[in-house]
Amino acid sequence: MKKSVLQLFSMMLMLVLFLTSCSSSKNVSGKVLKSKAEASYYHDKFNGRTTASGEKFSNSKLTAAHRTLPFGTxxxxxxxxNDKSxxxxxxxxxxxxxxxxxxxxxKAFMEITDNKNHGTLKVRIEVIK
Incomplete structure (x- = not known):
């Protein structure tokens, strides 16, 4: 009995891992990823450094870092x-x-903040593409 329960659990775990690895931004396009999240911004010292995607970072572009979303999302x-986005x-x-x-x-942070002296904001994040 214990062996069959363990096998069932293992198969379910593999299915979950498979389904999460197959997900892409297309599957969640147009959906709210997080309705209440905290956002911060990069320090200027990161300008010119290479990002995880291989691009050079620039604080003057509209880019962001996220733990799991695919690059290019x-x-x-x-x-x-203030509802600025x-x-x-x-x-x-x-x-x-x-x-x-x-x-x-x-640049992105300053476009949506009212207080340039704060380093974080409460935001909603929606995948659009």
Whole structure:
């Protein structure tokens, strides 16, 4: 009995892993990825460094880092406090602080913030492409 339960659990786990590895941004296009998330922005010291996608980072572009979304995915990030939004392209991995969902380039962050002195925002993240 225990062996069959273990086999069933193993097969279910493999199925879940297979399905999650097959997912792409196309499957979630137009859907809210996170309705309430924390966003931050890159420090200027990262300008010119290579991102995880191989591109050179620039704080003057509309890009972002996300832990799991495929590179090239376009997401709409909306500031929950003022409803301003920006579309960015995922080209890096991060953020590395657990409470944060997305790291925006400085240009993207400044387009949606009202207070240039704050380093984080509460945002909604929607996959658009």
């Amino acid at each position: 376009k997401v709409k990030v909306t500031n929950l406090a 920006v579309v960015v392209e995922i080209n890096d991995r991060g953020p590395f602080k657990k409470s944060r969902e997305i790291d925006l380039s400085k």
